[in-house]
Amino acid sequence: MRTLTLILALTALGSGLIAQQKPKPTPIKTTVAAILKDPDRFHRKLVQVEGEVDDLKKKTSRVGNAYTTFKLDSDGKQLTVFSYGHLSIAEDDKVVVIGKFYKEKRVGRSTYKNEIDASPKEGGSVRKRE
Numbered sequence: 001m002r003t004l005t006l007i008l009a010l011t012a013l014g015s016g017l018i019a020q021q022k023p024k025p026t027p028i029k030t031t032v033a034a035i036l037k038d039p040d041r042f043h044r045k046l047v048q049v050e051g052e053v054d055d056l057k058k059k060t061s062r063v064g065n066a067y068t069t070f071k072l073d074s075d076g077k078q079l080t081v082f083s084y085g086h087l088s089i090a091e092d093d094k095v096v097v098i099g100k101f102y103k104e105k106r107v108g109r110s111t112y113k114n115e116i117d118a119s120p121k122e123g124g125s126v127r128k129r130e
Contacts, residue, residue: 025123027098032074039103039114046123047101047116050074053093058086072097072116083118087126099124 027048035042035049051074058068068087071078072095081097089095099118104111118124 027123032072032077032079035079035101036077036114039101042101043103045101046098048096048098049079049116050094050096050129051079053089053091053095054078056089056091080112080115081118081126082112082115083124083126084121089126089128094129095126096129097124097126099126 025046027046028042029048030042032049032051035047049072051072054071054073056068056070058066060066065084066086068083068085068089070081070089072081079101081099083099097116097118099116100122101116102112102114104113105115105117106112116124118126
C-alpha cells in the first residue's frame with residue numbers, strides 16, 4: 001500500500017512540474033532596419049533577424065568567461081550581437097540570430113546600445129543560414 005501511495009505521489013508531483021513549465025516563446029521575425037527604426041517596440045523582446053557577420057570578435061573575460069560579439073549587417077544597417085561562448089561562425093557568414101534585443105543595457109559600469117543577446121540562457125542562438 002505504501003508503495004502505491006508513493007508512486008501516486010511522485011506521479012502527481014511530476015505532472016505538476018510539467019504543467020508549470022512555460023512554453024518556449026516565439027521570436028518576432030523582423031529586420032535590422034525595423035529594429036533600428038523603432039527600438040522601443042522591440043526592447044526586451046525575443047527577435048529573429050538575418051544578416052551577415054561583420055567585425056567578429058571571440059574573446060575571454062578577465063574572469064575566464066568565453067564570449068563572442070559581432071555586427072549583424074543587413075542592407076548597410078548594423079546591430080551588435082553578443083553571446084556567451086566562442087561561436088562556430090566566421091567573418092562574412094550569413095546567419096540567423098535569435099535573441100533578446102536591448103535598446104540599452106547596463107552591465108557594471110558599461111552601457112550597451114542596440115544589442116541582441118543571443119546567449120542560450122536568454123533563449124537565443126546563432127546559426128548559419130542555409
